[in-house]
Amino acid sequence: MAVTLEQLLNWLQLIDEHIIEQRGYLTELDSAIGDGDHGANLARGAAAASNKVDFEHPEYIDDLFKLVGMTLVSSVGGASGPLYGTFFLRFASSAGHVAELSAAQLASALEAGLAGVVERGHPERDDKTMFDAMEPAVLAFRTGIVDGDVPYAAVLASHAAQAGCDATAGLVARKGRASYLGERSVGHIDPGAASTALLFQALAEALA
Numbered sequence: 001m002a003v004t005l006e007q008l009l010n011w012l013q014l015i016d017e018h019i020i021e022q023r024g025y026l027t028e029l030d031s032a033i034g035d036g037d038h039g040a041n042l043a044r045g046a047a048a049a050s051n052k053v054d055f056e057h058p059e060y061i062d063d064l065f066k067l068v069g070m071t072l073v074s075s076v077g078g079a080s081g082p083l084y085g086t087f088f089l090r091f092a093s094s095a096g097h098v099a100e101l102s103a104a105q106l107a108s109a110l111e112a113g114l115a116g117v118v119e120r121g122h123p124e125r126d127d128k129t130m131f132d133a134m135e136p137a138v139l140a141f142r143t144g145i146v147d148g149d150v151p152y153a154a155v156l157a158s159h160a161a162q163a164g165c166d167a168t169a170g171l172v173a174r175k176g177r178a179s180y181l182g183e184r185s186v187g188h189i190d191p192g193a194a195s196t197a198l199l200f201q202a203l204a205e206a207l208a
């Protein structure tokens with residue numbers, strides 16, 4: 001089953017909607033262990049990206065995600081803009097100049113996005129970052145397409161992202177502003193992991 005440009009546009013639309021709905025929650029999480037701007041930053045980035053997409057109407061998957069990635073890098077403050085921007089830029093390069101992706105090509109694009117985040121932020125598991133949700137989700141997607149179809153893989157990825165996100169509550173932050181809190185960061189979900197869980201929830205909905 002191929003994944004179409006239209007489904008990927010729908011993915012971006014759903015990310016946008018979830019960020020708007022959860023903006024207050026993301027702000028609350030970031031207020032506890034960061035500087036409280038994660039909800040506002042992502043809402044601004046998502047709005048800027050969807051305006052660009054509406055205006056330019058990209059017809060190929062690489063053009064679409066390049067536009068989204070570049071917009072996030074330039075319009076979202078903090079660490080999350082460059083990280084999510086890099087995720088989508090690498091996704092674009094891996095996908096290539098095509099209007100649809102096979103399941104395996106989508107898995108590779110997600111892996112390329114993850115690799116970009118690793119290169120940019122050097123996260124390790126249990127640092128209490130977006131990586132704790134993103135890595136298990138990307139691995140689960142690859143496993144899912146071996147065992148089943150794209151919708152199944154996307155649901156597995158979404159569940160893995162949510163589980164990874166929930167588990168960040170028990171971790172001591174080792175990266176970014178939250179790391180200054182040391183042990184006091186325990187008991188709080190990482191906001192970046194929470195927004196990554198929304199990204200994979202949106203993917204599962206778009207590919208259902």
Ligand SMILES: [Mg+2]
Pocket residue numbers: 030034035036037038078
């Ligand atoms: Mg922040």
